[in-house]
Amino acid sequence: EKGGYDYFMLKEIAEQPRAVADTLLGRIAADGRLVLDEMRITDQELREVDKIIIVACGTSYHAGLIAKYALEHWAGLPCEVELASEFRYRDPILSRSTLVIAISQSGETMDALMAVRHAREQHAKLLGICNVNGSTLPRECDGVLYTHAGPEVAVASTKAFLTQLVAVYLIALYIAQVRGTKWGDEVFAMIQLLAQMPEKVEKVLETMEPVRELARSLANERSVLFLGRHVGFPVALEGALKLKELAYMHAEGFAAGELKHGPIALIEEGLPVIVVVPPRARAVLHDKIVSNIQEIRARGARTIVIAEEGDETVEPFADTLIRVPAVPTLFQPLVTTVPLQVFACELATAKGHDVDQPRNLAKSVTVE
Ligand code: F6R
Numbered sequence: 291e292k293g294g295y296d297y298f299m300l301k302e303i304a305e306q307p308r309a310v311a312d313t314l315l316g317r318i319a320a321d322g323r324l325v326l327d328e329m330r331i332t333d334q335e336l337r338e339v340d341k342i343i344i345v346a347c348g349t350s351y352h353a354g355l356i357a358k359y360a361l362e363h364w365a366g367l368p369c370e371v372e373l374a375s376e377f378r379y380r381d382p383i384l385s386r387s388t389l390v391i392a393i394s395q396s397g398e399t400m401d402a403l404m405a406v407r408h409a410r411e412q413h414a415k416l417l418g419i420c421n422v423n424g425s426t427l428p429r430e431c432d433g434v435l436y437t438h439a440g441p442e443v444a445v446a447s448t449k450a451f452l453t454q455l456v457a458v459y460l461i462a463l464y465i466a467q468v469r470g471t472k473w474g475d476e477v478f479a480m481i482q483l484l485a486q487m488p489e490k491v492e493k494v495l496e497t498m499e500p501v502r503e504l505a506r507s508l509a510n511e512r513s514v515l516f517l518g519r520h521v522g523f524p525v526a527l528e529g530a531l532k533l534k535e536l537a538y539m540h541a542e543g544f545a546a547g548e549l550k551h552g553p554i555a556l557i558e559e560g561l562p563v564i565v566v567v568p569p570r571a572r573a574v575l576h577d578k579i580v581s582n583i584q585e586i587r588a589r590g591a592r593t594i595v596i597a598e599e600g601d602e603t604v605e606p607f608a609d610t611l612i613r614v615p616a617v618p619t620l621f622q623p624l625v626t627t628v629p630l631q632v633f634a635c636e637l638a639t640a641k642g643h644d645v646d647q648p649r650n651l652a653k654s655v656t657v658e
Contacts, residue, residue: 299444299536299645303631304495309449310624311488312438313456318485322478324464330433331389331417333468339389339415342369345377345405346393347655349447349531350454353419354393355524356623357458363620364477365465374405384412391417391461395442395450396654397425404658406430419457421450435461444646445653446535448631451528452491455624459484480618487624490615494628497613501629504594504610505636508562515556515563515591516543516630517582519575522566525623529564529630535648536638546582559590564633566626567597567604572619576603583607596626 295301319325342361344354354371361369372382374392378401384390390409394402397420406416407430418431421439428434437453463484466477508514514533518526526543533541544553546565557563565583568575584607587593595608598616605611614625638645 297444297635297639297644297646299446299448299635302442302444302449303628303635305440306449306452306628307488307492307495309437309439309453310456310491312440313453314460314485314488315438317460318481322481324460324467324481326435326460326464329417329435331415335415336389336465336468338387339367339465340387342367342389342391343377343382343384343409343414344369344371344391344393345374345402345409346371347374347399347401349451349528350393350395350399350402352524352528352531353451353454353458354391355527356455356521357391357393357462359521360459360462360620361465364462364472364480365469366471367465372405374399374401378404378408382409382412384409384414386413386415388412388414389417390414391419391458392427392431393419393454393458394427395421395437395439395447395454397422397427398654398656400656400658403427403430417461419454419461421453443653445648445651446532446634446645451627452624456484456487459621480620483618484621487617487621490617490625491628493615494625498629498632500610501612501632502636505633506640509637509640511539511562513540513561515553515561516541516566517546517549517563517579517586518543518566519546519579520568520572521620521623522546522568522579522626525566525626525630526564528627529566529634532631532634533637535651536634536643536645537641538643538649539637546579549582549585554586554589557586557589557591561591562594563591564594564596564630567595567601569598569616569619569622570601570603575619580604580607596629598622
């Protein structure tokens with residue numbers, strides 16, 4: 291059932307192009323518009339939304355952090371992202387025009403379910419993003435958008451995460467389409483580009499051997515840092531989470547802009563730092579991160595740089611360069627997360643750990 295792979299996790303990483311394609315399937319009409327009727331939330335209801343709050347845990351929370359950039363940009367709505375375990379014990383300010391989006395692969399995470407109930411008490415509209423048909427979350431929500439990752443067996447989430455990203459892009463672009471924000475040019479073009487993402491993810495997977503080699507060479511390190519900006523910041527958090535849970539290694543993700551506010555003190559000779567570089571098209575973001583790479587390298591860090599194909603500016607400052615296909619900035623997490631999954635998986639395997647069943651972790655956290 292592992293389809294020839296040693297671990298489910300390896301199989302699930304490899305399945306990602308298919309999972310992304312299946313999550314797009316049937317949702318882009320022949321005329322290039324999105325069709326999400328299945329969501330059970332009407333266009334009229336979406337037009338009335340004036341604020342979005344996303345609640346989730348762990349890797350699903352990282353998908354939520356990325357969703358914020360897409361929802362603000364395309365849907366033009368204020369968006370907050372909350373850890374479900376914090377949200378449920380606070381007094382959030384919600385109304386009938388608030389859309390609460392709960393993201394959960396399993397649909398059974400207790401904190402996510404409790405956050406949804408908490409939001410219901412204040413009459414918010416509730417939308418679930420979920421991978422398991424017939425689980426509890428879709429029943430607790432007014433509407434649901436299913437991801438079609440297929441069963442995810444490995445405890446660490448990989449393909450479910452990529453499909454959650456697809457789901458939030460679909461929702462952000464759909465709200466833009468319904469509300470008329472930027473409809474006609476950028477949104478239409480983005481839907482077409484989203485349809486190409488399965489091939490882009492496939493291309494990343496074809497070039498992972500150097501990443502596996504790198505991972506094996508770092509198996510005895512004590513700590514790895516991850517840096518990113520914009521949507522690269524949640525990707526850095528996700529890369530660090532994967533390394534913690536699989537390799538039991540100290541790993542932290544930072545927003546690159548925060549370096550000078552503390553984390554740069556951690557940089558020492560030889561410390562591996564993985565940096566996610568935004569597309570060159572976002573010149574301001576891109577150039578800032580190139581300066582960050584220079585700053586940490588000058589202090590002795592071993593720089594491992596993930597950058598798009600054709601980006602030559604990073605070459606002089608990268609001890610190791612990992613290439614990903616050029617895609618729009620907001621979609622970049624679909625291609626930059628994959629090398630980080632492969633990295634964590636290979637490093638943990640090199641240390642002799644069972645990547646499907648990391649110690650102390652359960653696939654769905656149904657207790658508090
Ligand atoms: C990390 C991981 C967990 C889950 C979290 C939420 O690899 O798998 O952090 O993302 O427990 O689970 P769901 O999405 O089922 O609510």
